[in-house]
Amino acid sequence: MSALLDKKEGAEHLLMGNEAIARGALEAGVKVAAGYPGTPSSEIIESLAGVAKDANIYVEWSVNEKLAMEVAAAASFAELRSLCVMKQNGVNVASDFLLHLAGSGTRGGMVLVPCDDPGALSSINEGESRFFARTVEIPLLEPGDFQEAKDMTKWAFELSEELKQLIMLRSVTRLSHASGNVRFGTLPTGEAKARFRCDGFILDPDEGIVISAPVDYKHGQQHEKLKRAKEIFEDSPFNTYEGPEKPELLIITSSACTLYSREAISILGLKERVGLLKLGTTWPLPPKLLTRYLSLAEKILIVEEVLPFLEENVKVIAAETASEIGIKKFYGKNDGTIPMVGELNPDYVINAITKILEIEYLPRPEEYAAKTQGLAFFGAPQRELIFCPGCPHRASFWSIHNALELDGRKGFVCGDIGCYTMALLPTGFTTLKTVHAMGSGSGLASGFGKLGQFGLDQPVLAVCGDSTFFHTAIPALINARHHKSDFTLVVLDNSGTAMTGFQPHPGLEVNAMGDNVPDLDIAEICRSMGARVEIRDPFELEETRATLNNLMEDNEGLKVLILRQICGLSPEKKAGKKYEMAINEEICLGENCGCNRVCTRIFRCPGLVWDKEKQVTRLDEVICTGCGVCADICPAGAITRKEAV
Template sequence: MSHLTDTKKDASYLVMGNEAIVRGAIEAGVNVASGYPGTPSSEIIESLSRVASERNLYVEWSVNEKVALEVAAAASFAQLRSLCAMKQNGVNVASDFLLHLVGSGTRGGFVLVTCDDPGALSSVNEGESRYFSRLMEIPLLEPGNFQEAKDMTKWAFELSEELKQIVVVRSVTRMSHASGNIRYGELPDIERKAEFKYSGFIFDPEEGVVISAPVDWKHQQQQAKVKRAMEIFENCPFNTYEGPDKPELLLITSSACYLYSKEAVNVLGIEDRVGILKLGTTWPLPPKLLAKNLSRTQKIMIVEEVLPFLEENVKILAAEMAAEIGVKTFYGKKDGTIPMTNELNPDLVISGLSKILGMEYVPVSAEYDQLAKLSAFVGAPARDQVFCPGCPHRASFLSIHNALELDGRKGFVCGDIGCYSMAVRPTGFETLKTLHSMGSGMGVASGFGKLGQFGMDQPILAVCGDSTFYHAVIPALVNAVHNKANITLVVLDNSGTAMTGFQPHPGLDYNVMGDEVPCIDVAKICSAIGARVEITDPFDLKGTREMLNNLIEDSNGVKVLIMRKACALSPQRKNKKDFEMRVDETICLGEECGCNRFCTRIFRCPGLVWNEKKKKAEIDQVICAGCGVCADICPQHAIVKEEVA
């Protein structure tokens, strides 16, 4: 039994924020869960999949976030409770369906969990998903601690069912990935039967067809739901105030920023001067609650991540209620009290508070600060983001880089999101030259591939991972083939959604619940679409490079090269060395002409180490994955591989 399904009364567990969300969903009796992997959201679907059989759930990793939302919506339409989880940019992918969904309304409780990543700790953007709630006119909840993450998720299902509308629960990395103690509630034992009713009158939300038209009428219904949510939020226990009745400054906050704010007030010892209004329901804002709290004082500070969402909405309400509550002075993102980008921390809140309150606050002495910076500069080794030892991407990008250099026509690679994004860095020989959303490398390449009539003669490549291929590359591939773009797509097939932790995808023959499922072959899809398809093993450096040059020189439309090798951390390769590696020091050329540390200066697998004293390369046996590729790049054959029996 998972610790997430403990039925003991008042059981208390230390859980990750994402697990708290999962427990909340289980307590709400969730039936169906879907999502697409993305840090910091992935543990939600993974944890649910582990209790799937025990709690009779259906859990899937869908091909992308839009399909995930559609899959979960179906369950809601059939009167089941469903949850859909994704990271912030996933909401953008799902947003087209979301717009139509909010028009049609939902039936069984339906919760969209979005895990934002302020500071882009595991992202290439710090997109704000909260604005979608305002744009789509749907309720938004933001837990301010771990207990709330559970309780709010459970309540979100009930709210959704009451409103007949999807409800968004928004977490952030520091909420999803941090852990805290929570007290469990009861687990329900209601069995829900799935049935989709469609025979009622078109306006019947329970039994009519599920559709966003007639638009005017449906839109009015939708806005009535927002109004109803607003009324409910007026007395919602997730909105709390703590502090003096008439504080000098009112701090309004939500989510993880609540914890930073509490710490900041505590560190400064200004609990008697500052009141904190923590909002759990951040859209629509309850006006009466706001009026009451804004009336407490004249100075208002708003602390949130990332964009001034709360700030804008509070200011609008304050303007509307100015006659009642008086004119306020606002501090937040717009006036620069709080930075407009990146994630926050207690120090940033402290610095904002001390500025407003005219307090002197020096976190560390100037002398200490300077010493710390100096010792970090001198003492810390320079470390870049790198591919792991044994990673197939290093070999793949070496071949891509070399093929383009040999070709000599200034070719370039368009990329997207995955471990291979790091190919913009030296670890991938700085091969990627554009990097945007999932699948966009292929779409952008498709566009570049049509610029020949304007004189572009550079070879154009796109790369994508295997999971990304299914997620968003297929339409771009169809587009490129149909429009006769002259480009080469490299599918870096490492047998799983590696970056987020080996979640299965449609190319594999098992799913997240461990069932055997049909796998969808990348090569066959590409062939069927009409591309020339080749497959190589990226560890065969010569064969892969030659094939690439051959494809690049083939000016006949779209070519696809599938570079197939499982990730070094994948279940099938992890801790299994193909080769024992060693360096023959007697022939290692080191820094001399003929090598100049090619393995440690250019190839730079972390498993290769430069011994400064001996002026020779060495293998770090602890982290070497035994892939054997470095034996092939050593010009002197000084790196020796011996097959592991």
């Protein structure tokens, strides 16, 4: 049985922040959890899915984030506790429903967990979800460590029921994907019955219809809820102060930045000079508490990721209470003391404090630091991101790239979100020319495909993964078909949501909880729209290339090429090599070959290594997965494959 269901109160486990959030939800008696995979949020739903049977809960990977929020909200309307989870940009996808849900209110406790990715470690944006809480006017919580990730999640459900309102609990990569000790509380026993009461007085929050109208009344109710939240937050144990009674500098912070700030104060030995106000309830801010602590110091440093959310909101309170607390000197993102872009760490906070208090800090002796200058460059060659050895995407983009070159009309590919986004880079032969939101590759292609009227004569292609296809590509395809837009979509179907850890999607026969479910066939869906559909194995390079050229020459509307080959990291693939590869060093001519070693110079599978001394390509048998594709790109026939036994 998973540690997440450990019944022993007080038991201590090492948990990822995401697992701690999952445990908090279990301690709160969550019944329904839904999300869409996205780093750094995925392990919350994964953890809950793993214990769904034992805990008797329902967990799903929804088709997209809006669906996830709707599925979770339905449970709340039926008086169950529910959780929905997504990465930061998922909140944008869900935001239309979010606005209306905030207006209608909730019944069973409902918590929305967005996980932001400061520094875009696994994103192509530095989106910030906290402003959504302010925009749609719902309470916002931010845990400051792993224990709080669990405890606050549990409390968020209680708060949601007290206010009859959705609560946002925001995490960040360095909490979600970091791990620490967590002490467990009790797991609830007892059953919950789902029932949707909707026959009462129209404005009754428990028995009326669920809607954000009449707007003036419901909006007013929402403000009453926020007012009540403010009062509750004034006394919340998740807002803490550590430091002297009269600090020279007061740091106000939240989330992972709490740990960075505490570390910075400790390393600089400033516990007697610097105070730390750590906020767990960050919207609406409790004004009395803020006023009390702002009164303590003249200098205020605000430490947070990504946007200056706390900073702006604290400044409003400081302005409103200026006659009481006096004029403050603020430091933070707006004045550049804390960088506006990228994730923070203890060193950024150390720099900020030393600048404000004019003190010296040398992390290591100067002569040592001098010795390491340039080392990272000369002693450790840069590692650009690459497709894994044996990745079907390398083969797919090889063919797409070659088909475009052969076609010769300067065709281009609109990209999308997944591992294959890396085809922007040399590993995918710099094939992608646009990348935006989930499904936007097909949406943009739908638009480009209508520009023939204005003289656009370049072939238009888009790519999307199998999970992205279901997420948001389908409406774009319908749009394209209906409006007779001319483009070719290549679906890179690797049988799972590979980027985030291989979560299932509607194209598969299994769901998050491991149940057998109906699978929806991408080809059939596209055919039913009237698209011309071809299916190929991307490892068959020549066939794939020829099919693509044929599709590009067909100027009649929507065409779909499905390239099916399972992800190299999938358990099936990892189980064994299909081919034993070999390189005949007698035949390989290296740089003297007409190909000028195309295998290592362009194809760049990490399973192939250029041996500078011998001037031949060598196989790294530890890395090679035996996919066999490189045998087809070697014009000399030096690379060979034979079926593995």
